[in-house]
Amino acid sequence: MENWHDFEVSSPREITALLRSIGEKNQLIRMLVAGESDVCVTSILEVDAEGGNVILDCSISPDQNRRILGAKRLSFETTLDKIRIMFGGNHIESCTFEGSPAFKMLLPTSLIRLQRREFYRMATPVTNPVRALIPQPAELGGGSKAFPLADISCGGIAILDNSLVLGDTIGKVYSDCRIELPEIGTITTGLQIRNSLDLTLLNNKSNRRLGCQFVDMPRSALNAVQRYITKLERERNARIAGLE
Structure with missing residues (x-):
């Protein structure tokens, strides 16, 4: 809690x-x-x-x-x-x-x-993925590396690590991560790995899905995430209405 x-x-x-x-x-x-x-x-x-x-x-x-x-x-x-x-x-x-x-x-x-929207996970776009920029340690060359999101909620995100560079240590925290939310803006937050799932794709390549929890997120960033989830829901509902 x-x-x-x-x-x-x-x-x-x-x-x-x-x-x-x-x-x-x-x-x-x-x-x-x-x-x-x-x-x-x-x-x-x-x-x-x-x-x-x-x-x-x-x-x-x-x-x-x-x-x-x-x-x-x-x-x-x-x-x-x-x-x-x-x-x-x-x-x-x-x-x-x-x-x-x-x-x-x-x-x-x-x-x-x-509220439902506050804990509901919303899938993010596949064709033009949202990306999280996560700082890398010095031994991996430093700088930041971009990872595509699989979904987002007001509690955290799931990211795809197809290079397997982040590791899968549960509880590990990455500070000062930036997430670029289309039409909303860029937010900065800490991310803590809460679960890890290794996947084998159809082309036999490996991928890793990491469930991450927001850590020390400012209220302004949380509000931005809520606005983005609302935007995704609106777009999804519009697509569904167009198919009916």
């Missing part, structure tokens, strides 16, 4: 309103006890703004309830009107709500609210 600070909601009044709406609409919530390995489906039963608590439904599994009560930190994911909502929680304890077992947790101090 710390990587999505630009989408963070920290107003107690707004957090309370969002959680109440989730409860009123009976939206199911994924409670991650230990990452994806231990997931419980829950819902919000009540939001007590004055007491600073939120009441959650408990699991049907007594063993899982014990793990939840013993967890130091919990993560929650849900949607509200097609908006993805994520928040964390701790200090969870057992209680009763309307005569049934439940959980009581402190209201989160912040949550993440992501």
